[in-house]
Amino acid sequence: MGSNLARNLASREGNTVAILNRSHEKTDALVAEHPEAEFVATRGYEEFAAALQTPRTAIIMVKAGGPTDAVIDELVKVFEPGDIIVDGGNALFTDTIRREKAVRETGINFVGAGISGGEEGALTGPSIMPGGSDESWVTLGPILTSIAAVAEGEPCVTHVGHDGAGHFVKMIHNGIEYADMQLIAEAYDLIRRGTGKSPAEIADIFAEWNRGELESYLIEITAEVLRQVDAETGQPLVDVILDQAGAKGTGAWTVKSALDLGIPVSGIAEAVFARSLSSKPAQRAAAADLPGPSAAWQVQDADAFVEDVRLALYASKIIAYSQGFDEIIAGAEEYGWDIQKGEIAKIWRGGCIIRARFLNRITDAYAENPELVALLTAPFFREVLVEGQEAWRRVVAGAAASGIPAPAFSSSLSYYDGLRADRLPAALVQGQRDFFGAHTYKRVDRDGTFHTLWSGDRSEISAVDTH
Ligand code: 6PG
Helix, strand or coil: CHHHHHHHHHCCCCCEEECCCCHHHHHHHHHHHHHHHHCCHHHHHHHHHCCCCCCCCEEEECCCCCHHHHHHHHHHHCCCCCCCCEEECCCCHHHEEEEEHHHHHCCCEEEEEEEEEEHHHHHHEEEEECCHHHHHHHHHHHHHHHHHEEEECCEEEEECCCCCHHHHHHHHHHHHHHHHHHHHHHHHHHHHHCCCCCHHHHHHHHHCCCCCCEEEHHHHHHHHHHHCEEECCCCHHHHHCCCCCCCCCCCHHHHHHHHHCCCCHHHHHHHHHHHHHCHHHHHHHHHCCCCCCCCCCCCCCHHHHHHHHHHHHHHHHHHHHHHHHHHHHHHHHHHHHHHHHHHHHHHCCCCCCCCCHHHHHHHHHHCCCCCCCCCCHCHHHHHHHHHHHHHHHHHHHHHHCCCCCCCCHHHHHHHHHHHHHHCCCHHHHHHHHHHHCCCCCCCCCCCCEEEEEEEEEHHHCCECCCC
C-alpha cells in the first residue's frame, strides 16, 4: 500500500518523493520498477530528511503500534520545527492523540491520517481522513488533495479535526465497513438457503442491486466474488474458501470505543462478533449436532423474497451508518473535535471501501438539520424505513424460524424497534438495580431520585426521595 501511495504522489505535478524503507532491496526494487516516478532512493533518516524541501512532509506507512513509534522517534531527530510527520496507517486514535501531543513539543507537526481504499485506492485515489493541527493542514491539504479520489468533482479529503480525529473517523469507517460486509453476507446466505439459487445467480442479483439505491463498492465486488470459479475444482470459489473470517482489529476498536462512549453500535458489534464466532472451529464442531427447526425452509415466491432481502439490507445498512455517525458525534464531543458530519459523508463517496451512492443523502440530511439527533430519522431515511420495515420483519422472522443466523439483520431491527418504542423494559432493569444495590431510579410522574425499601411484605414498601 505504501509503494502505491508513493507512486500516486509521484505522479502529481510538483511532488518529489523520497523513499525510505528498512530494507534497501525493497527501495531499490521500487525505484527500478517505476523509473517514471523519479523516486529519490534514500538509505537512512538523515539522507531522507536532506532529500526533502522544507517544510518537509513524511508519510509513514508501517504496521500500527511499536513500529510507528520507532519511525517517529527517528524522524523527530532529523526533522525541524514546522515539518510534518503523517501516520497513514490504521493507528488507534488514542495512540495518535498521545503521539501528536509528544511530537508537538518539538515544534514538528504530527498528523494521523486515515487512508481508505486498499492497494488500488492508494494508487488511483484513496479517501483520506487527516487529523492534526490547522498549521499542518496548510501544507498538507494541497498534497493530500492532489492524490485523493474525486467524487462528483470534489476531492475525497477534508481536515477532519485536531489530533486523533482523522484516525477516529477512519476507525468508524472500518466499523461501518464490517457491518456492511456482514449484512451483505447475510443477504447472500438467506437468498442461497431460502431459494436454492447458485452463487452465480446471486451474483446477478447483486449486480442488479448495484444499479439501484444500494449501488456501492461492496455490492459491486460481492457480485464479482460470487461469480468467481475455483480454477482447481471448478466449484464456485466462495464454496472452497474456509468460512472463518479474519480481522485486524479496527472493527473491535470501533465497538470498544462505542462502549466507552455509551453508544449502542449493535449492528457493528454483531458484525465483529459474527467474525469471531466463525473463527471458533472447536466450538462450532461441538455445537454442530444441536437441534434446529424441524421443517426445512420453503420460500414460496423467490422474487418476492429477494426483494424483501434487498429492503432488509437497505434498512439495516441505514442503521449501521446511523450508529456510526452517533459514535462520531459522541467522540467529537468527548475529545473536543469540530467534526462536520456532512463533510465526512462527502469524503466517503469515493475512494474508500464503503463508498456508496446513498452517502449524498447523509450529507443532505446533516445540511438540512445539523443538529439531527439520529440519522435514521432524517426524512429520506425515514421513508426508506417506512417502505422496508415489513419486509425486514419478514426476513428476520423467516431467518429465525428456519435456523439461519442473521445477527446483523436482526440486531439492526431490534435497535430500530428499541429506539421507536414508547416504553422499554429498562424500567424493570432500574427496579432490579434498586432492589439489589439501592442504585435508585427516577419516576415518570415527578422529578427527583427515588429508592424503595424493598421487602416481601408489600405494606412495608415505601419510597424516599433521596434529594
Ligand atoms: C480500507 C480498509 C482497510 C482494511 C482494514 C480492515 O479502508 O482501506 O478498511 O483499512 O481492509 O485492514 O481489515 P480487516 O477486515 O482485516 O480488519
